[in-house]
Amino acid sequence: xxxxxxxxxxxxxxxxxxxxxxxxxxxxxxxxxxxxxxxxxxxxxxxxxxxxxxxxxxxxxxxxxxxxxxxxxxxxxxxxxxxxxxxxxxxxxxxxxxxxxxxxxxxxxxxxxxxxxxxxxxxxxxxxxxxxxxxxxxxxxxxxxxxxxxxxxxxxxxxxxxxxxxxxxxxxxxxxxxxxxxxxxxxxxxxxxxxxxxxxxxxxxxxxxxxxxxxxxxxxxxxxxxxxxxxxxxxxxxxxxxxxxxxxxxxxxxxxxxxxxxxxxxxxxxxxxxxxxxx
Amino acid sequence: xxxxxxxxxxxxxxxxxxxxxxxxxxxxxxxxxxxxxxxxxxxxxxxxxxxxxxxxxxxxxxxxxxxxxxxxxxxxxxxxxxxxxxxxxxxxxxxxxxxxxxxxxxxxxxxxxxxxxxxxxxxxxxxxxxxxxxxxxxxxxxxxxxxxxxxxxxxxxxxxxxxxxxxxxxxxxxxxxxxxxxxxxxxxxxxxxxxxxxxxxxxxxxxxxxxxxxxxxxxxxxxxxxxxxxxxxxxxxxxxxxxxxxxxxxxxxxxxxxxxxxxxxxxxxxxxxxxxxxxxxxxxxxxxxxxxxxxxxxxxxxxxxxxxxxxxxxxxxxxxxxxxxxxxxxxxxxxxxxxxxxxxxxxxxxxxxxxxxxxxxxxxxxxxxxxxxxxxxxxxxxxxxxxxxxxxxxxxxxxxxxxxxxxxxxxxxxxxxxxxxxxxxxxxxxxxxxxxxxxxxxxxxxxxxxxxxxxxxxxxxxxxxxxxxxxxxxxxxxxxxxxxxxxxxxxxxxxxxxxxxxxxxxxxxxxxxxxxxxxxxxxxxxxxxxxxxxxxxxxxxxxxxxxxxx
Ligand SMILES: [Cu+2]
Numbered sequence: 001x002x003x004x005x006x007x008x009x010x011x012x013x014x015x016x017x018x019x020x021x022x023x024x025x026x027x028x029x030x031x032x033x034x035x036x037x038x039x040x041x042x043x044x045x046x047x048x049x050x051x052x053x054x055x056x057x058x059x060x061x062x063x064x065x066x067x068x069x070x071x072x073x074x075x076x077x078x079x080x081x082x083x084x085x086x087x088x089x090x091x092x093x094x095x096x097x098x099x100x101x102x103x104x105x106x107x108x109x110x111x112x113x114x115x116x117x118x119x120x121x122x123x124x125x126x127x128x129x130x131x132x133x134x135x136x137x138x139x140x141x142x143x144x145x146x147x148x149x150x151x152x153x154x155x156x157x158x159x160x161x162x163x164x165x166x167x168x169x170x171x172x173x174x175x176x177x178x179x180x181x182x183x184x185x186x187x188x189x190x191x192x193x194x195x196x197x198x199x200x201x202x203x204x205x206x207x208x209x210x211x212x213x214x215x216x217x218x219x220x221x222x223x224x225x226x227x228x229x230x231x232x233x234x235x236x237x238x239x240x241x242x243x244x245x246x247x248x249x250x251x252x253x254x255x256x257x258x259x260x261x262x263x264x265x266x267x268x269x270x271x272x273x274x275x276x277x278x279x
Numbered sequence: 280x281x282x283x284x285x286x287x288x289x290x291x292x293x294x295x296x297x298x299x300x301x302x303x304x305x306x307x308x309x310x311x312x313x314x315x316x317x318x319x320x321x322x323x324x325x326x327x328x329x330x331x332x333x334x335x336x337x338x339x340x341x342x343x344x345x346x347x348x349x350x351x352x353x354x355x356x357x358x359x360x361x362x363x364x365x366x367x368x369x370x371x372x373x374x375x376x377x378x379x380x381x382x383x384x385x386x387x388x389x390x391x392x393x394x395x396x397x398x399x400x401x402x403x404x405x406x407x408x409x410x411x412x413x414x415x416x417x418x419x420x421x422x423x424x425x426x427x428x429x430x431x432x433x434x435x436x437x438x439x440x441x442x443x444x445x446x447x448x449x450x451x452x453x454x455x456x457x458x459x460x461x462x463x464x465x466x467x468x469x470x471x472x473x474x475x476x477x478x479x480x481x482x483x484x485x486x487x488x489x490x491x492x493x494x495x496x497x498x499x500x501x502x503x504x505x506x507x508x509x510x511x512x513x514x515x516x517x518x519x520x521x522x523x524x525x526x527x528x529x530x531x532x533x534x535x536x537x538x539x540x541x542x543x544x545x546x547x548x549x550x551x552x553x554x555x556x557x558x559x560x561x562x563x564x565x566x567x568x569x570x571x572x573x574x575x576x577x578x579x580x581x582x583x584x585x586x587x588x589x590x591x592x593x594x595x596x597x598x599x600x601x602x603x604x605x606x607x608x609x610x611x612x613x614x615x616x617x618x619x620x621x622x623x624x625x626x627x628x629x630x631x632x633x634x635x636x637x638x639x640x641x642x643x644x645x646x647x648x649x650x651x652x653x654x655x656x657x658x659x660x661x662x663x664x665x666x667x668x669x670x671x672x673x674x675x676x677x678x679x680x681x682x683x684x685x686x687x688x689x690x691x692x693x694x695x696x697x698x699x700x701x702x703x704x705x706x707x708x709x710x711x712x713x714x715x716x717x718x719x720x721x722x723x724x725x726x727x728x729x730x731x732x733x734x735x736x737x738x739x740x741x742x743x744x745x746x747x748x749x750x751x752x753x754x755x756x757x758x759x760x761x762x763x764x765x766x767x768x769x770x771x772x773x774x775x776x777x778x779x780x781x782x783x784x785x786x787x788x789x790x791x792x793x794x795x796x797x798x799x800x801x802x803x804x805x806x807x808x809x810x811x812x813x814x815x816x817x818x819x820x821x822x823x824x825x826x827x828x829x
Contacts, residue, residue: 018797019307023394027401030451034409034444041440041510065394088391088466095458099492106500106533110515110526117523132521206513210521213513217503 029058131208154183318375329363353736355418383788386469406448427516457491483548494537546683558625571610635686642678667727718752
């Protein structure tokens with residue numbers, strides 16, 4: 001009954017704060033963000049103010065939330081007082097990834113659908129890739145190659161780092177985790193640079209036909225996931241300096257690691273489909 | 280009760296009685312029971328808002344050539360009525376019942392992620408506020424389906440954008456809720472409760488959770504695409520610029536059909552709880568009931584294009600979609616027959632939940648039949664976009680989901696509040712609702728067969744008589760809901776306690792105190808038997824019953 005260690009009969013419920021102000025606060029923050037998108041859609045920059053405020057509120061709430069989490073995680077060995085991180089966390093991550101697969105799947109399906117639709121209409125396999133221009137856009141190059149290198153390496157450093165953590169070598173873990181974060185940041189920087197190049201040099205933008213629409217939707221959505229990953233990894237890095245992780249306490253590292261590998265796998269699909277056009 | 284549990288007792292007592300009611304206890308709560316109650320209260324608010332919208336529509340349609348509201352307003356009413364009833368009434372109401380009941384039924388202290396649960400709630404409420412604001416900013420007019428290009432054509436229609444943002448928020452809330460349901464059920468069941476010892480309501484929650492996790496991303500993508508196409512010149516659906524509006528329909532219905540089961544699956548769970556209790560018999564074919572839910576959920580991802588037979592999609596694909604749709608009738612039929620077989624030779628008690636369950640069986644069966652009819656391509660080509668579809672859909676949604684919600688509400692109200700809703704008033708509520716709904720929805724079938732188009736503010740005078748019936752029925756049905764409200768108020772004022780287990784149910788939620796203490800169980804239960812071990816003689820206990828019929 002290892003599964004039910006947190007639920008053994010007879011163990012009384014000792015303490016569980018039945019109130020916590022942060023979920024509500026985070027909800028208000030998200031409400032501001034979504035309301036902020038409305039003015040932006042109508043070219044009113046005032047929306048950015050709402051979005052910044054909303055994200056700020058959301059960020060503060062989530063940070064405070066995670067703070068209480070790790071404190072309880074240390075103070076309580078078992079029971080539902082630290083619900084977010086024992087065994088249930090990997091399951092959560094697994095199902096979240098399943099949902100994400102369907103999210104990316106929806107955009108990938110749109111990409112293939114629209115490419116096929118273009119082929120039916122024009123009779124040309126390459127026409128889709130012109131994005132409304134005269135010649136097919138050349139998307140593969142130095143930056144996607146670098147990005148692939150950054151992401152694949154970061155997965156490896158994180159994995160090795162986790163192995164060292166499990167052996168109790170915290171310092172090595174911290175160095176490798178730091179390198180992972182750095183690689184993630186470099187990916188993002190390089191992707192921004194790549195996008196700027198697309199827009200200024202190739203005149204390839206979100207508005208470049210159905211190709212531009214699906215290409216930039218997919219890559220940006222992935223970029224957002226990398227951003228979230230970098231934030232989570234930074235949280236781990238901070239936590240490791242606060243002494244939250246040890247050879248026996250590494251669930252958060254494992255879980256966020258799984259997520260990071262998933263983001264990596266999605267990138268490989270993006271390279272194969274969008275950049276190399278293998279399928 | 281163990282010594283430790285006794286020691287824990289004073290703690291929560293203090294918590295409960297300190298200072299009485301405090302609004303922060305509700306606003307900041309992470310308790311699944313309070314969260315469930317908030318879901319239900321918000322859902323009821325929107326039930327009446329959505330009902331009022333239907334009232335205006337039926338007033339407009341009571342006779343031909345009325346001009347109560349203009350065409351645009353009517354389109355707005357159609358859109359918001361559908362949106363509210365689906366996303367802000369049935370879904371959160373089910374969510375509320377599940378939140379309150381499911382953790383108790385599996386014998387645990389709370390959801391796997393209580394704080395995430397609270398966040399899901401407030402994102403949902405936020406989405407509700409955003410959608411509600413369309414009444415001030417302008418209602419969207421593209422229907423609850425918001426097909427492109429209809430939803431794309433007018434980039435200055437603020438209501439459309441507000442609608443998109445609201446639905447995206449509700450989508451996020453639904454995904455996190457689904458994750459919470461699934462992980463809670465998979466990881467936090469009381470010791471001894473194997474998957475096939477779970478009550479069927481828990482099974483239905485598990486399946487619903489899966490559907491939420493897998494279906495919601497599709498609409499998130501679809502609406503993201505609409506939003507960017509409206510404002511940033513991005514081409515997904517614009518046929519003039521290489522896009523295809525049919526892509527929107529594919530994305531939407533990949534979400535939309537599973538969504539239908541998100542709405543009905545918890546209803547199956549509720550009915551499966553109610554019927555054994557009031558038949559004093561184990562559920563017939565427990566395993567078949569669980570597997571049929573899994574089968575329905577699986578099939579729901581393979582039938583979406585039955586909504587698109589007239590869209591101009593590839594005609595080679597229509598036949599497989601028709602066949603898959605008809606296959607769904609098999610597991611659904613299994614459920615119907617098992618419910619009937621559960622009652623067969625049972626000792627039936629016609630308490631309110633059972634009465635509503637009866638209503639459910641009849642009306643849902645009718646809605647199911649017309650569903651199979653609509654799946655038949657040649658019939659669908661004639662009937663799509665007519666009132667036949669509206670009739671079918673309301674038999675399933677109201678006759679199915681909403682009657683089941685009422686059954687669940689009357690069933691678990693004593694657990695939630697400690698009081699039983701008044702029986703006589705409940706019967707009035709049932710019969711007037713049932714008469715009103717059949718009066719309202721049945722004529723829609725022949726109106727559709729005669730060719731009356733749906734979603735239009737006016738109609739040919741030859742349809743006048745039937746439409747008057749529909750309107751009258753609709754108003755009767757709406758007024759009947761006031762009886763429910765009156766029943767709430769009277770019951771809450773009378774404060775007649777009904778005991779911990781007024782229905783003599785054997786499932787776990789009734790084994791703990793009422794009102795349920797914050798930590799649910801003083802000592803977590805140990806599960807040894809299946810959830811429906813009703814009835815004598817002994818050898819008819821659930822395990823053997825399952826062995827024979829499973
Ligand atoms: Cu369908």
